[in-house]
Amino acid sequence: MVQRIIEAPPAPAVRLLRVDENGAGQRLDNFLIRLLKGVPKTHVYRVIRSGEVRVNKGRAAADTRLETGDEVRVPPVRTSDTGAASAATAPGREFPVLLEDEHLIAIDKPAGVAVHGGSGVAFGVIEQLRRARPQARFLELVHRLDRDTSGVLLIAKKRSALTALQSQFRARAAGKTYAALVVGRWPTKSKVIDVPLHKYLTAEGERRVRATDAGQRSITLVKVTRELEGFTLLDVTIKTGRTHQIRVHLAHEGHPIVGDDKYGDFAMNKQMARAPRRFERMFLHARRLAFDHPGLGERVELEAPLPPECEALLGQLK
Numbered sequence: 001m002v003q004r005i006i007e008a009p010p011a012p013a014v015r016l017l018r019v020d021e022n023g024a025g026q027r028l029d030n031f032l033i034r035l036l037k038g039v040p041k042t043h044v045y046r047v048i049r050s051g052e053v054r055v056n057k058g059r060a061a062a063d064t065r066l067e068t069g070d071e072v073r074v075p076p077v078r079t080s081d082t083g084a085a086s087a088a089t090a091p092g093r094e095f096p097v098l099l100e101d102e103h104l105i106a107i108d109k110p111a112g113v114a115v116h117g118g119s120g121v122a123f124g125v126i127e128q129l130r131r132a133r134p135q136a137r138f139l140e141l142v143h144r145l146d147r148d149t150s151g152v153l154l155i156a157k158k159r160s161a162l163t164a165l166q167s168q169f170r171a172r173a174a175g176k177t178y179a180a181l182v183v184g185r186w187p188t189k190s191k192v193i194d195v196p197l198h199k200y201l202t203a204e205g206e207r208r209v210r211a212t213d214a215g216q217r218s219i220t221l222v223k224v225t226r227e228l229e230g231f232t233l234l235d236v237t238i239k240t241g242r243t244h245q246i247r248v249h250l251a252h253e254g255h256p257i258v259g260d261d262k263y264g265d266f267a268m269n270k271q272m273a274r275a276p277r278r279f280e281r282m283f284l285h286a287r288r289l290a291f292d293h294p295g296l297g298e299r300v301e302l303e304a305p306l307p308p309e310c311e312a313l314l315g316q317l318k
Contacts, residue, residue, distance in 0.1 A: 149284045192222070
């Protein structure tokens with residue numbers, strides 16, 4: 001009888017990686033997620049928090065921005081084929097394009113579609129775009145929108161465009177305006193909401209945000225654009241980019257966004273979802289985005305029209 005000896009695969013080893021120009025400007029978590037394909041995101045964040053990942057021999061947070069020449073220590077992590085299989089099964093999908101050139105793509109993201117996979121979502125806009133455009137060498141999200149928020153979303157086609165655009169977002173040089181339909185009549189004199197916000201996790205591990213003096217300063221500007229019976233249509237501009245900022249600020253003022261399933265008026269949401277209205281999404285739409293073009297230097301202003309279901313609801317509320 002001949003015994004077969006099966007050798008175990010070699011254990012993963014520590015890797016020391018030098019960041020090049022393609023990695024410069026990336027957050028540490030995004031750098032690792034792309035590097036460690038097949039590793040669950042929860043595990044990536046765990047090794048960062050544990051201090052096993054080092055940048056220039058020091059501990060680093062998930063949102064650390066990498067620079068050219070940085071040395072990143074990547075601990076032994078055994079990958080699986082799960083993540084690769086998930087990416088491979090993401091259906092290719094194109095989205096309505098507002099602007100596209102060699103530097104960027106601006107799309108009109110529909111509500112109900114996540115911008116990327118994770119947190120129980122197998123795939124999002126970026127995975128679907130990459131699948132639809134296998135020839136594209138570089139496609140990265142410039143910023144994010146909540147899954148239930150529709151509107152203008154930027155994707156960079158070059159590393160240089162990504163870093164230039166993200167720099168504008170961090171410096172608040174990009175102008176973003178959202179259309180939001182809220183419950184009740186908004187007081188016309190209330191134009192600035194300056195209320196600190198704190199992000200936390202629920203017992204189920206879901207992200208939530210609350211208004212509290214212990215939070216980070218957060219500023220939202222509000223302008224009434226249309227008054228309807230029992231509702232108000234607002235133009236909302238954010239001066240700080242906190243998680244769920246618009247949703248929490250408007251709810252804190254006593255005027256939650258119609259259809260908001262986290263911070264909204266849940267009884268009202270159920271009523272709006274029933275006939276004859278059948279409105280089953282959150283009425284928050286990134287309708288306008290202004291920024292300096294990363295290649296041309298010119299100011300660009302993009303607008304995404306209100307989705308048909310939002311227009312239809314406004315027509316019924318008149």
